[in-house]
Amino acid sequence: MPAIVAEGQQQTSPHPPDLSKRLPKLTPRRRRDPADQTNDTSNSKEQSQPPPPPTPALPPPPSLKDHKFIVPRRRILSQNDHEVFLASPAYDLIVGFVFTLSDSVRGMTVSQAKKSSAAEDPTIQLLLTILDEADGCLQRCPPLETGSRFGNPAFRDFLAAIDNALPAWQQRLGVQDASAREEIAVYLSNAFGSGSRIDYGSGHELNFVLWLLCLRQLSILSDASFPAIALLVFPRYLQLMRSVQSTYYLEPAGSHGVWGLDDYQFLPFLFGASQLVDHAHLRPLSIHSALVLEECAPDFLYLDQVGWVNASKTVQGLRWHSPMLDDISAAKSWSKVEAGMRRMFLAEVLRKLPVAQHFLFGSLLPAAEGMSVEGAAERVSEEDVGEVEVTVDGMRHKHVANSWGDCCGIKVPSAVGARIEARKAGAGSELRRVPFD
Helix, strand or coil: CCCCCCCCCCCCCCCCCCHHHHCCCCCCCCCCCHHHHHHCHHHHHHHHCCCCCCCCCCCCCCCCCCCCCCCCEECCCCHHHHHHHHCCHHHHHHHHHHHHHHHHCCCCCHHHHHHCHHHHCHHHHHHHHHHHHHHHHHHCCCCCCCCCCCCCCCHHHHHHHHHHHHHHHHHHCCCCCHHHHHHHHHHHHCCCCECCCCEECHHHHHHHHHHHHHHHHCCCCCHHHHHHHHHHHHHHHHHHHHHHHHHHCCEECCCCHHHCCCCCCCHHHHHHHHHHCCCCCCCHHHHHCHHHHHHHCCCCHHHHHHHHHHHHCCECCHHHHCHHHHHHCCCCCHHHHHHHHHHHHHHHHHCCHHHHCCCEECCCCCCCCCCCCCCECCCCCHHHHCEEEEEECCEEEEEECCCCCCCCCCCCCCHHHHHHHHHHCCCCCCCECCCCC
């Protein structure tokens, strides 16, 4: 019996048409020729990136027969001096040492470095002991109760204790020549910060690395110990400087505020990115996971430093207090992060005149011919710096070097000091949340 169809309705066919024949056929996408990708605008930004700076060959330690040691002096007193330095063997030596340290820890964890044969090197163990004794100097020089978030003047007592211990430390390391001890001690003396400004920054951090480079030039440190230097000695120095920053509220030397990578350090990000290259699981975005930071920070310098940055701020969220670190976390791989850190080290540390003008040159880190000469300075002080004619934003002016990073910068209170003083005032230990976060 035929179905009854209501008025105004069309009878539905029991066999609907096969609409699949009307769909376009799916064909495999042709794999593009790499040569064609140069015209792809979506890849233009990535392809415009230059290759990462290479690691210069690290020359063998110099012969010390009939060697004459020199107390380091400032030699970069003008823009021309800086340009001469950037084309000099000393520049290549510094870059080669720092980048070779970074290359030596690629794919290596701190735990692996502790179990390596390099960790048992007597010189490495002695360096760790010296840093422990420097920590003892810190404990014997308590801060004054000033109630200020700015630098505590008791920091100068700590620096004096370090200077008093330097001769014995150098001799225990095997630096028997008195003039050699006098030369390399200047770098370690300046590695803990400025007593006149009560500040600390990446320039002081570099002085610690240059002190290690001098020990290598004296053949006291071997190239086989590089992984232990980067993952054992340098992190111990970082721990010490965190304690110093927390005790004396050291102002950040040349801080760019939230637009900088970090208020105080740079090299843990370079060494740490090298550790994480080709990691099987961790990605740059992993720095946003509190669990990842807690579990993996002891083995990876990059994650450890991010954790410290988080802990030293008074607000929550990398995108609020460290937007540059937040932006870097969007990188596709750790290889890109490491390449960026290499470029940044050259551009923001070595190639910045306000930073480079504080470099000290002796016999182990010699100045190039044609650079200016200044009187010897055991510790860089505000009085030593003088004025340098520089160009900033296209305008020439006399630069009064009152910081290690910014040109004519202003005093910036310590973020660590702000948080500790807030706790003393009863603000609690919780971080302040930014509205609409």
